[in-house]
Amino acid sequence: MPWDRTKNRTREEIQRDETVRLPYADRTEAGRVLAERLAPLGLEGAVVLALPRGGVPVAYEIARRLDGPLDVLVTRKIGYPPQPELGVGAIAEGGSPVYDEGLLGRLGLTEDDLAATLEAERAELDRRVMAYRGGRPLPETSGRPVVVVDDGLATGGTARAAVRALRERGPARLVLAVPVGAAETVRRLEPEVDDLVVPAAPWDFRAVGQWYRDFDQLTDRDVIGRLERAGRTTASDNGPR
Template identity: 60%
Template sequence: MRYHDRRQAGRRLAEPLRDLQLGGELERPLVLALPRGGVPVGAEIARVLHAPLDVLVARKIGAPFNPELGVGALAGEGPPLFDGRSLAVLGLTAEELAPRVERERAELRRREELYRGGRPAPGVRDRSVVVVDDGLATGVTARAALRAVRALGPARLVLAVPVSSPQAAAALEREVDRLVCPYRPAAFQGVGQWYEDFSQVGDDEVVATLRASAAAR
């Protein structure tokens, strides 16, 4: 099974989430999408749940010799979350990565300002929060995002993703009250292989999607 694009994946995810809402499990829902790929997915979910949509910006912390190799992540104002096993294998320490962490934190704040246009972050305390991404490979960035939200005191924390590696799904199931992920293929190699159209989502699309979602409500 493959999704046509992120919007179609969002509509598929919205069905079980709507059932949870009707069953009383999602009261006063708030959808927080991880930009950029999670935003089109989250927009479809927010539309069906009649919920506000906002962003939850998280940044991967890459290894010094290969920025694409994630060894940790950060979200919100909390401390970075590192993969201890990766640090040990690569012979790295958190102290060595401190300059890279500060650069990623600066980029995180820049993107929050860009996407929200000066709006404050939405309050999550005592709300049902649905965190959305377009898929999970390692899950390290999503884990940092989930812990940042959990620290703010939501009534319920749900992670919704269209597809995930079995390993990431199993690990993140322990971080949330419920994981909604309809597809966990054993032959997982990357998120993009499970979409017919996995075109890059740009900043302009993120901003336009957020504005359209707010106007629709």
């Protein structure tokens, strides 16, 4: 996998070997670059699960390239109550909350202190599941290769919650694929999956959006529209010839 090349390498060697031109134009371009990195891994027909909202247009390009079904795996960040943008944990549908225990300790928090926040995030997670899938369950992943996709990795909290929830569902092979991620976050996530594909892992990482020229915020309608397009494409591709 591409990230393997960074093991035991110096920062200068990693940067010298970088072959991805950043920033990406947009999530579509990033998805096409990522799809080409995934294509040699023997993942044809894999279930492709996007972390909405930003992961959906990236995953759309991957599902087209791998000729696999596209769906979403909904996650929610669990924020520090006085500063909600600071994620202290995350939850994915079908999984248990995953907390940053070190950060909780530094903030003097316990999991019980976050009970109300967790309840609110579960409610929003359920709302989004209903909005995106209308009550339809996740695709069957047991015994199948699964590719989890997001548009980038900053702290990696939601990605960790996602892959742990999926691991419990027994995939034959669990792959995490993102176009760009903070180098240290990528290293920490590597043991969580069977394959980790990250074409670019800059050391000077501040936010996912800095690595895209066009990083518009997406809406629920954007997510639903892309999922519907993927469904129509799959139906067309698999129809009578």
